[in-house]
Amino acid sequence: MIQKTTFIYKPGEHETEKASNSYLMSLIAFIVGLPLPIINLLATFFFYISNRKGTYFVRWHCTQALLSQFSMLFVNSFGFWWTVSIIFYSETITNHYIAYMITAIIFNLSEFIATIYTAIQTRKGIHVQWWFYGSLTHLICKP
Amino acid sequence: MKKIIFQGLLLIVLFFSTWFVLQQINWVTILRIKQTTEKTEEKLDELLWETIKTTEDENTNQLVLKSVDSLITKICNYNDIERSKIKFNVINKNEINAFAMPNGRLVIYSGLITASEKQEELAGVLCHEIAHIQLNHVMKKLIKEIGLSTLISITTGTKGSELIKETAKVLSSTSFDRGLEKEADIKAVEYLTKAEINPEHFAHFLYKINESESEIMKYLTWISTHPDSKKRAEYIIDHSKNNKVKNVPVLKDETWNKLKELVENQ
Structure with a gap:
């Protein structure tokens, strides 16, 4: 799922810090905006915008962080609105709902762990490429 | 790629x-989600009914209770609803009202029985309230209006009797969301059809009290808490027009007349 590869050049100290921050940004926003799934996507998006003219290493990792957040938005939004409809409307707690929420938690937790790991590795200047998101980032983010 | x-x-x-x-x-x-929900509903029902019982005059006439019970039993039996899950009480009050409470309790005001020309009209309102129970609308409404934390504090005994009275008032004199009312109406048509009771009588009842004179409006609690009764009557007709329903009365004419007579005199 997570692959350590060598980047096309060796990133400098300031680059590794910024790239690592893109993951930290999504982590902090994840904790702050837990009930509203769009918060962490927005935070990562603004970080991406502010760094879109940064070096290739920084841009690459900002893009990977943004893409991973984007897919989690769908998972979390669905779970969020399902919960709202249970609390305020006529939906009831079913096995489907609980199973969905557990699945969403598993995926969020995996993403959370992967994000922490990537933030640490990127800070050390190690290029970490995620399953699917890494390949997608390569397609979008060009040197 | x-x-x-x-x-x-x-x-x-x-x-x-x-x-x-x-x-x-x-x-x-x-x-244990079901058990926890059921326990909360049971406790709420117990507290609310105790409050209502002390402030209202309960009708304990056996003929009244048995007649209403026959209607509810038929509706339940024909719709695979567990009969023991639906409890009911009749209150001597002129208001045309009936409402559902947590834990499957139906409260019927004698004014509703008096205002119903036919047993099918009363059955229509009963079906509507049973639908609210079966579709879990009662707890949803309470959670929305009172709040989940307040409801839990009521059941754990940390809130006073004023709040219990207020909760009982929410149930008896406020309406559900428009969407939930429509859902209950459509379900009521389904229940009536399966129970061989023509839903057109229910629609007629809504039309009738919608056009009632304004001076008696103060007694029409069920209608004032269920807005757009004319519109509701229209979609009830609309939903039932394709079903050819054989109307089989539950009560004999003399029983129905006796029931009306008994509640009118109390």
């Missing part, structure tokens, strides 16, 4: 298969 699509699809498949596998576990039983 193919590799990306493959990886993306694999992630989606992984997500849905995890969800599917987890669905096979009966979480509702494991986490």
Whole structure:
């Protein structure tokens, strides 16, 4: 799922810090905006915008962080609105709902762990490429 | 590009298969969700009914109770509703009202029986209220109006009797959301049809009290808490027009007349 590869050049100290921050940004926003799934996507998006003219290493990792957040938005939004409809409307707690929420938690937790790991590795200047998101980032983010 | 699509699809498949596998576990039983909900409803019903009983005059006439029971039993039997889950009480009051409470309790005002020309009209209102119970609308309404934390504090005994009275008032004199009312109406048509009671009588009842004179409006609580009764009558007719319903009365004419006479004199 997570692959350590060598980047096309060796990133400098300031680059590794910024790239690592893109993951930290999504982590902090994840904790702050837990009930509203769009918060962490927005935070990562603004970080991406502010760094879109940064070096290739920084841009690459900002893009990977943004893409991973984007897919989690769908998972979390669905779970969020399902919960709202249970609390305020006529939906009831079913096995489907609980199973969905557990699945969403598993995926969020995996993403959370992967994000922490990537933030640490990127800070050390190690290029970490995620399953699917890494390949997608390569397609979008060009040197 | 193919590799990306493959990886993306694999992630989606992984997500849905995890969800599917987890669905096979009966979480509702494991986490005792049903039991907890039922216990809360039971306690709420107990407290609310105690409050209503002390302020209102309960009708205990056996013929009144048996007649209403026959109507409810037929509706339940023909619709696979567990009869023991539906309890009911009749209150001597001129208001044309009936409302559902937590834990499957129906409260029927004698004014509603008086205002019903035919037993099918009363059956229509009963079906509507049973639908609210079966569709879990009662607890939803209470959670929305009172709040989940307040409801729990009522059941644990940390809130006073004023709040219990207020909760009882919410149930008896405020309406459900428009969407929930429509859902209950449509379900009521289904119940009536299956129970061989023509839903047109229910629609007629709504039309009739909608056009009632303004001076008696003060007694029409059920209508004032169920807005747009004319519109409701229209979609009840609309939903039932394709079903040819054989109307089989539950009560004999003399029983129905006796029931009306008894509640009118009390």
